[in-house]
Amino acid sequence: MDLTFLIASAVKVLIVLGFVLLGVPLIVWMERKVIGHMQDRIGPQRVGPFGLLQTIADGIKLFFKEDIIPSGADRVVFIIAPALPVITAFLALAVVPFGDTVHIAGHAIPLQVTDVNIALLWILGTTSMGVYGIVLGGWASNSKYPLLGGLRSSAQMISYELAQGISLVSVIVFTGTLSLASIVQQQEHLWFILYPTLFLSFVIYLLCGIAETNRAPFDLAEAETELVAGFHTEFSSMKFALYFLAEYANMMVVSGIAISVFFGGWRGPFLPPVVWFLIKLSLFLFFYVWLRATFPRLRYDQLMAFGWKVLLPASLLNLVITALWVGLTG
Amino acid sequence: MLEPILFTLFSIIAIVFAFNVIFRRNAVHCALHLVGVLLSLSGMFVLLNAPFIAAIQILIYAGAIMVLFLFVVMLLNVKGDAALLTPGGWKGFGFFFALIMFVELLYVVLSQGGTEGTPAQTIALPPGFGSPAEIGRILYSTWLFPFEVTSILLLIAVIGAVVLAKRKFA
Numbered sequence: 237m238d239l240t241f242l243i244a245s246a247v248k249v250l251i252v253l254g255f256v257l258l259g260v261p262l263i264v265w266m267e268r269k270v271i272g273h274m275q276d277r278i279g280p281q282r283v284g285p286f287g288l289l290q291t292i293a294d295g296i297k298l299f300f301k302e303d304i305i306p307s308g309a310d311r312v313v314f315i316i317a318p319a320l321p322v323i324t325a326f327l328a329l330a331v332v333p334f335g336d337t338v339h340i341a342g343h344a345i346p347l348q349v350t351d352v353n354i355a356l357l358w359i360l361g362t363t364s365m366g367v368y369g370i371v372l373g374g375w376a377s378n379s380k381y382p383l384l385g386g387l388r389s390s391a392q393m394i395s396y397e398l399a400q401g402i403s404l405v406s407v408i409v410f411t412g413t414l415s416l417a418s419i420v421q422q423q424e425h426l427w428f429i430l431y432p433t434l435f436l437s438f439v440i441y442l443l444c445g446i447a448e449t450n451r452a453p454f455d456l457a458e459a460e461t462e463l464v465a466g467f468h469t470e471f472s473s474m475k476f477a478l479y480f481l482a483e484y485a486n487m488m489v490v491s492g493i494a495i496s497v498f499f500g501g502w503r504g505p506f507l508p509p510v511v512w513f514l515i516k517l518s519l520f521l522f523f524y525v526w527l528r529a530t531f532p533r534l535r536y537d538q539l540m541a542f543g544w545k546v547l548l549p550a551s552l553l554n555l556v557i558t559a560l561w562v563g564l565t566g
Numbered sequence: 567m568l569e570p571i572l573f574t575l576f577s578i579i580a581i582v583f584a585f586n587v588i589f590r591r592n593a594v595h596c597a598l599h600l601v602g603v604l605l606s607l608s609g610m611f612v613l614l615n616a617p618f619i620a621a622i623q624i625l626i627y628a629g630a631i632m633v634l635f636l637f638v639v640m641l642l643n644v645k646g647d648a649a650l651l652t653p654g655g656w657k658g659f660g661f662f663f664a665l666i667m668f669v670e671l672l673y674v675v676l677s678q679g680g681t682e683g684t685p686a687q688t689i690a691l692p693p694g695f696g697s698p699a700e701i702g703r704i705l706y707s708t709w710l711f712p713f714e715v716t717s718i719l720l721l722i723a724v725i726g727a728v729v730l731a732k733r734k735f736a
Contacts, residue, residue: 313598353697357621364629368601371633375594375640387640390633397630414698 244345252329252349260484261291267525274529295477303473308378317376318468318475320369321482325489328362331355332492333417335502335510347502347510348417355416356408359493360401363448367393369482370450370467377470385466388456388536393448395540399547400444403437406551406558407497410434416493420501427500433558438498440551445490447543449483451524453531456539491520573613580606593639597632604628616696 265280265288272279280287305314335347352358367390374386407428411419419428428434447454458466468479495501495516504512534542583602590596604627611620694700705713 310592310594313594352617354617354621357618357625357698361621361624361629364625364633367629367633368636371636371640372598375636383640387637390637394630394633401625412699 245349248345248347248349249330252334253326256326256329256485256488257481259488260481261295262288263484263487263521264291264294264480266521267528270522270525271529274526298473298477301473303475304470306377306379306470309470310376310378313372313376315475317369317373318471318478318482320372321366322369322478322485324362324366324369325482325485328359328489329485329492331358331416332489332496333420333501334492334513335508346417351415351417354414356404356414356497359489360397360404363400363486363489364394364397366448366482366486369479373471373479374467377467379470381464382467382469385458385463385469388463389450389458389467392450392454392456392539392543395543396444396447396454396547399440399543399551400448402548402551402555403440403444404497406437406555407434409555409559409562416496416501420496420503423500423503427498427503429498433554433561434498436550436554437558438494440547440554441498442490442494443547444543445494446524446527447539449486449490451483451487452528453533454539455533456536487521487524488517491517491524494520569613573610576606576609576613579603580610594636597635597639600635601628601632604632614696615691618696618698618701 268290269279269287280290283289283293305311330349331352333346333348333351337344337346339345370393371386371390374382374384374389377383407419408414410428410431410433411422413419413422422428429438450456450458456466458468463469468476471479495513499516502509502513504515507515580603583599583606586599587596587603590599604623608620608623608628611617611623
C-alpha cells in the first residue's frame, strides 16, 4: 500500500463525495424544472439564472431551520436514523466505475473508488442496510404516520430487493464475475442491454430500483394523501435534508449500477469516458423525473402483488433461461 | 500490521455491542446492537479472506433477517420493564448454563491455539479461497447433499408459514 495509492484513493473519495453533494441540488432543480414544463408551468426561475440557485437557497434555508425533536421520540435513534441512508448510498457509490483507467505521472489510476471482487453483492448489501434509516426514522419519531410509512416502505424495499438481486444474478451468470470493473470490461463490443435475456433483467432491475429508492410511482412510503409525509414527517432542518439527499443519492446509485451493468458503463465513442458516464447518468435521472410526472401512485396492495407475483417469478424465470443459454452456448 | 488493529477494533465493537444486546431494556435498541455485532463479524470475515461470506452476512443477516426482527419488535411494542439482573429461579438457571457454556468455550479456545503463547501457524491459502466461484463449486460438489437438505428444510419452513398464516381461526 504505497503513498500514491492512498493519495489517489483519497482524491477519488473526495471527487465522488463532492459530485454527489453538488449534483443533488442540480438534480432537484432539474426535476422541478422538467416537471414544471411537463405540467405546463415554468418551474423555479427567480433565484439565479434559470432558477439554478433555487435548490441551493433551499438547502441553506434547511440548514438554518430549527431542529425539532418530538418529545416522545427516541432521541439517539432519531438522530442516527437520517444519516444511515446517506452513508449506505455513499458506500454503494464506492464501487461504481465512472471512467477508464487514467495514467498520471506514470501511475495507472482506475476511475473508481475501489474495485472489490464482490461489488454486486456489496451493492445489494448496502442497499439492504439502507432500509434501516427509513424504518428507524419512522419508529423513533413515536408518531403513527411515520411508523406506518416506515413499515410500509421497509416491507416494500425488502420485497423488491429479492427480484432486484435475482435480476442481477442473471448478469452474474452471464459474465461469471461480480466485479463491476470487469463487467464494464466485458461490454467493450456490445452493451448487455442488447442481449434479450439481459434486457429483461434490466427492466426488472430498473423497476425494483425505482421501488427501492421510494420514487414515484412506488413512493408509498411518503404517500401524502394517506400518511402526511410518511417516515420523515417529524424530521425537520438538516435531518430532513439528509433524507432528501439520501433519496437522490440513491437514485444516482441505482442509475450508476444500471449504467455499469447494462449500458456499457463509461464506454462510448468520441467523447471522454467520464463525459459518457455523466451523459448516461443524466438520461437515467431524467427518466426518473419523467416517470414521476407521468404515472399516478400505485395502491399498496397493487405494489406488493406486483413485486411478489410478477417481478419475482419473472426474474426467476429469466435467471433459468439465462443459465440455460449460458450452459448451452458455453 | 493493519490486520491486528482491525481485528481488535472489530472484536471490541462486537463484544461491546453483544453486551448491549443482552443488557439493554429497550428491545429495539437490542435489535440494533445485534445489527452492529453482525456488521463487525462481517468485517472479521473480510480479515479471514472470506469476502463472499462477509457480503452474505451483511445481505442476509444484517439486511434482511434483522429488519424482520425489528418489524416484529416494533409492532408488538415490547415493553422491557423487567430488570435482567434480579434474582429469580429461572434466571439463576439461565445464568448457570450460560456460565457452563462460557467455560466450555473458553476451554476450547485456550486448548486449541494459545497453549504456547504463539500465534497459530499460518497456512498458505489455496488459490481462489473464499471467492464466490470457489464456494459455489464446493457447495455443489462436496457438500451437495447437506446443501440440498438445507434447501428442503427452508422450503418446508416457507410452506409451513404460509399454511399457518392462511389457517382460519374460527
